Amino acid sequence: xxxxxxxxxxxxxxxxxxxxxxxxxxxxxxxxxxxxxxxxxxxxxxxxxxxxxxxxxxxxxxxxxxxxxxxxxxxxxxxxxxxxxxxxxxxxxxxxxxxxxxxxxxxxxxxxxxxxxxxxxxxxxxxxxxxxxxxxxxxxxxxxxxxxxxxxxxxxxxxxxxxxxxxxxxxxxxxxxxxxxxxxxxxxxxxxxxxxxxxxxxxxxxxxxxxxxxxxxxxxxxxxxxxxxx
Amino acid sequence: xxxxxxxxxxxxxxxxxxxxxxxxxxxxxxxxxxxxxxxxxxxxxxxxxxxxxxxxxxxxxxxxxxxxxxxxxxxxxxxxxxxxxxxxxxxxxxxxxxxxxxxxxxxxxxxxxxxxxxxxxxxxxxxxxxxxxxxxxxxxxxxxxxxxxxxxxxxxxxxxxxxxxxxxxxxxxxxxxxxxxxxxxxxxxxxxxxxxxxxxxxxxxxxxxxxxxxxxxxxxxxxxx
Numbered sequence: 001x002x003x004x005x006x007x008x009x010x011x012x013x014x015x016x017x018x019x020x021x022x023x024x025x026x027x028x029x030x031x032x033x034x035x036x037x038x039x040x041x042x043x044x045x046x047x048x049x050x051x052x053x054x055x056x057x058x059x060x061x062x063x064x065x066x067x068x069x070x071x072x073x074x075x076x077x078x079x080x081x082x083x084x085x086x087x088x089x090x091x092x093x094x095x096x097x098x099x100x101x102x103x104x105x106x107x108x109x110x111x112x113x114x115x116x117x118x119x120x121x122x123x124x125x126x127x128x129x130x131x132x133x134x135x136x137x138x139x140x141x142x143x144x145x146x147x148x149x150x151x152x153x154x155x156x157x158x159x160x161x162x163x164x165x166x167x168x169x170x171x172x173x174x175x176x177x178x179x180x181x182x183x184x185x186x187x188x189x190x191x192x193x194x195x196x197x198x199x200x201x202x203x204x205x206x207x208x209x210x211x212x213x214x215x216x217x218x219x220x221x222x223x224x225x226x227x228x229x230x
Numbered sequence: 231x232x233x234x235x236x237x238x239x240x241x242x243x244x245x246x247x248x249x250x251x252x253x254x255x256x257x258x259x260x261x262x263x264x265x266x267x268x269x270x271x272x273x274x275x276x277x278x279x280x281x282x283x284x285x286x287x288x289x290x291x292x293x294x295x296x297x298x299x300x301x302x303x304x305x306x307x308x309x310x311x312x313x314x315x316x317x318x319x320x321x322x323x324x325x326x327x328x329x330x331x332x333x334x335x336x337x338x339x340x341x342x343x344x345x346x347x348x349x350x351x352x353x354x355x356x357x358x359x360x361x362x363x364x365x366x367x368x369x370x371x372x373x374x375x376x377x378x379x380x381x382x383x384x385x386x387x388x389x390x391x392x393x394x395x396x397x398x399x400x401x402x403x404x405x406x407x408x409x410x411x412x413x414x415x416x417x418x419x420x421x422x423x424x425x426x427x428x429x430x431x432x433x434x435x436x437x438x439x440x441x442x443x444x445x446x447x448x449x450x451x452x453x454x455x
Contacts, residue, residue, distance in 0.1 A: 164369050223385065
């Protein structure tokens with residue numbers, strides 16, 4: 001980034017953007033209601049399709065991430081699409097540096113994803129009887145790292161999608177190949193948690209998740225300038 | 231360019247004739263005989279076509295990414311054209327590699343598809359190519375299309391290497407590795423290696439020739455309007 005800007009201003013504008021998004025979200029509750037309804041819908045579909053059958057714990061651990069992935073895809077593009085639809089993207093470009101905009105949006109999506117994951121895990125554990133977690137430490141770290149990675153990749157793809165013509169349908173299509181390394185790793189880690197593995201056994205997965213987050217966030221910051229400036 | 235075409239035609243015909251026609255024997259004595267690789271036997275012949283197409287689907291993807299980076303730096307429409315053309319060819323080679331691999335799997339493993347790590351990786355590559363073209367078709371303004379497609383291909387490019395670390399942890403592969411294997415042993419004899427490398431070179435030449443043709447055809451279409 002060629003722009004020289006004091007770090008304090010940069011962080012302040014990122015925080016302001018986060019606050020703005022959060023306030024407008026609380027007023028409309030668009031993304032939140034989409035995410036919540038999606039989670040409820042998907043979990044009830046799983047319940048209907050299972051019926052009285054008992055699915056293996058392995059399969060249920062994987063299915064948790066199916067719910068999380070599709071729910072995220074229903075709400076996370078909102079933050080950028082909203083700016084384009086309201087025509088406020090131009091104003092935002094004048095007011096803040098691209099890096100600050102991206103950081104603000106990333107934080108907003110991160111809060112949404114963490115909230116979403118807590119809700120999903122709670123509902124999933126309550127209603128799906130075969131789902132058990134034996135090593136809580138692995139599970140908690142997996143959910144946390146998975147949320148960060150999901151938010152990072154989903155935010156940059158949302159920035160791309162906001163500039164395209166068909167906003168809704170393309171989002172999961174573009175996100176899936178990017179998120180697949182993350183999804184495969186978190187599914188594996190969740191299975192370990194369900195099997196009751198020792199914490200050390202999942203360290204390999206955590207290393208992959210951390211490096212995925214670092215790579216995606218760094219590339220996003222480098223590329224966001226190009227997407228954002230018209 | 232005319233000679234390139236003729237040369238490529240002759241070269242590829244030679245490669246195809248040799249890879250399908252040369253006999254496979256247990257102990258090759260004469261220069262034109264292939265050895266029998268245990269576990270692969272006559273099915274090994276698909277390697278002369280499958281491996282080059284798989285290699286090109288990766289090479290085309292990397293070239294597309296390199297030209298995407300160049301596009302972002304210089305904003306030259308020519309670079310976007312090269313990137314998109316390379317991705318188009320890569321998609322084609324990727325489909326060919328998937329299909330030839332699946333056919334081989336049917337005869338070796340008894341099923342067309344069993345989510346072997348190699349199959350999963352190539353499936354993800356197919357998905358990335360598909361998403362890249364879906365994105366391109368969704369944007370009408372040329373500059374914006376070039377820009378967003380370039381960004382997407384770079385993001386896809388940096389996340390792709392993760393599969394090399396993830397795949398071995400999930401499942402051990404049954405995919406044969408006659409060239410680069412853990413024992414560091416080459417199962418091929420010289421004849422087989424020469425035919426294999428010629429095929430690799432021929433396919434790579436074919437890719438660059440088609441790429442060039444594609445770019446020139448599109449350049450004409452671009453300047454006409």
